[in-house]
Amino acid sequence: MAYNANLIPAAELSAKNKARFPNESPEYREARNHLLTEEIELRRHVERVAAHRRALPPGGEIPEDYVFEGSNGAVRLSQLFGDKDTLVIYSMMFGPQRERACPMCTAMLTSWDGTARNLRERVALAVTARSPIKRLLDFKRERGWQNLQIYSDLKGDYTRSYISPDDGDIPGLTVFARGGGKVRHFWSGEMNDEMADPGEDPRGAPDLDSLWTILDLTPSGRGATWYPKLEYPSLATIT
Incomplete structure (x- = not known):
């Protein structure tokens, strides 16, 4: 998808949102639509960055066929x-x-x-x-x-x-x-420890692991101390 610079303002698009959920408050809907504006802008920024990446000049030829x-x-x-x-x-x-x-x-x-x-x-x-x-x-x-x-x-x-x-x-x-x-x-990927923002683990963008992308959608987010492990205690079977 080519990036299109002639876009409708994100706030105008989010104002068209008709989604509503049971028992939500007016305060929730107002905040959610504001967040939707930011999500549209994020999607567009991802597209802009991808377009810049695709437009890179030719990189260096590999010095040897490893x-x-x-x-x-x-x-x-x-x-x-x-x-x-x-x-x-x-x-x-x-x-x-x-x-x-x-x-x-x-x-x-x-x-x-x-x-x-x-x-x-x-x-x-x-x-x-x-x-x-x-x-x-x-x-x-x-x-x-x-x-x-x-x-x-x-x-x-x-x-x-x-x-x-x-x-x-x-x-x-x-x-x-x-x-x-x-x-x-x-x-x-060239982001390293020296480029990490305060309070965050060093990571690149966009995130390569869907694990973190999904956790970002949850109330507690990624958490400050949780990390994946090679093994976890056995979980009780859900019935």
Whole structure:
């Protein structure tokens, strides 16, 4: 969708809202319509940012065709594209120094596993980490991931070039584009701890994990101290 600068004011659109719910007060409806105006503006800002991103000049050509280890052996970055012109790579926090994978990365990738079935119709998607491939594939089986393609960057050349120059075990999302016989860097998430707002965990925008997007819709929000875990106590069966 192309961004359209000739838009009806958001407040004018929200004034057309006919939604009403049982026993709501006039104060609730007034506040909700005001919030609706802000939500329309947020949607438009997301579109503006996406349009700016798509308009980026060509990024730098990759300095080498990095080699990863997959379930069937060595594979180069250019091969990860398959028949697509765009490649999305997520680098998860699961280096050899970690006993277990990062719970935050795991939670997000679990939601991505379902999305990947549709996403791969438009772009290629790969997940990489610095641990040996057997360890990564064992974890993939443990989590029940069916659609994510996992690769090991055991040598770390790709990680040091595009994620962390000092080979830190940090997450990263990078998008590459292929055209004219070349593979170029298109975009990477660049928000870090130094760019976090007061009282907030460092994160990029838009949020890549639907977990947080849904919690943002709830009365208590994301919470100040709650984070995903790899395992939770068994829940009683709801009848």
